[in-house]
Amino acid sequence: MKSYPLDGVRIVALEQYIAAPYCTMWLADCGAEVIKVERPDGGDPRRDYQPAITGANGETVYGGFVTYNRNKKSVALDLQSPEGRKVYLDLVRTADVVIENLKPGSMDKKGLGYEALSAINPRLIYAAISGYGRSAGLEGSYSGRPAFDPVIQAMSGITNLFGEKSGPPEVSPLAMGDLFTGVMTGYQVLLALYMREKTGKGQYIDAAMYDSLVALNEKSVMLYTFAGEVLSRGRDTYQAPYRTFAVSDGYVALITPNDFIWARFCKAIGKDEWIEEPALKTGPLRARNTEVWEPFVEQWMAERSSAEVVEALDKFGVPAGKVQTGEDLVNCEHLAARKALVEVEDPDVGTLRLARAPVRMSEMGEVRTGSAPKLGEHTDDVLGSLLGYAPDKITALKEQKVVS
DSSP, rough: OOOOOTTEEEEEEEOOSHHHHHHHHHOOOOOOOEEEEEEEOSSSGGGSSSSEETTTSSEEEEHHHTTTOOOOOEEBBTTTTTHHHHHHHHHHHHHHEEESSSSSHHHHHHTSSSSHHHOOTTTTTEEEEEESSSOOTOOOTTOOOOOOOHHHHHHTSGGGGGSSTTTTOOOOSOOHHHHHHHHHHHHHHHHHHHHHHHHHHOOOOEEEEHHHHHHHHHHHHHHHHHHHHOSSSOSSSSSSSSEEEEEEEEEEEEESSSSHHHHHHHHHHOOOOGGGOGSSHHHHHHHHOOHHHHHHHHHHOOOOOOHHHHHHTTTTOOOOOEEOOOOHHHHHHHHHTOOOEEEETTTTEEEEEEOOOOOOOBBOOOOOOOOOOTTTTTTTHHIIIIIIIHHHHHHHHTTTSSSS
């Protein structure tokens, strides 16, 4: 019988916005019990992040929250109160992992940072996500600065790569800093769980968005190190063709990453003579001498549909693909065959088709498909069944507005 790799792993998620919720959602998809701790007065700020769908019952579900918070439990808990902090400590005693992305230092001031929590739970793995890192001894000039995704994209040099060559740098609409940091944090959590199996000890994970995106932008670092070249907007200077081309029904992306695929490309478009053309013998020469090949290729592309172009190039082993939209993805037959989109059944608005965790393991069951929780939906269950609080104690905490 198939199971989940993270069955039995409990994660307390003191999280908001994207980076930490994205990380814990993937872990929840793979079997972890994720308990999302939120403020009673509104919870995660993305709970009302557009777009939205309103169900027949009048309840509204927000895409900006559901897409990062599937398969979790929600506990509404006031950590500003001493009683709330006691409840949180009881919860942490049962946990394998804590993941948080609050303001650096805020949990330490409350007596709920790693040092305090590891004292009551030495096996605890504590992952702290921040913009620029928080480890003592690794402070830089940016430590303590507030950080959101567009700022980190810019700081990492990635923004410098988006946009027209003659225009200003553009911020990617994808939250790359949040998303990639979430993935890397989850990777470190898995490493820490594996290490704990050998040592019996938990540890502290310092996950910085800036570090993560600089690692993702490794080409910029490599080019400057090796060639003193600053990677920027515009065409690649080492390989060509390496761009999108207009076709009759949109655009196609194409790359010839080496000389033998360039030769295949020449055969595919009926220009065998280009293979031995001195001005086109290498990638840098092709990138420099675009006037030799580009007008013909642009015309060849424009006369064909995306399907025709991709089919013609595929016959010769040349990688190419249509520039697709969200509509294309939702209706993609290949993605459907791969079960790459998951259908989440939300109790208020019905079926939602969302991106699936891209995890494929032969002995693992299908990823879980629970929708995002309502604020405080699991407070009673967690406090009662998990922590063993009596009903009158839970009622008293509610009356004190410690939980909701």
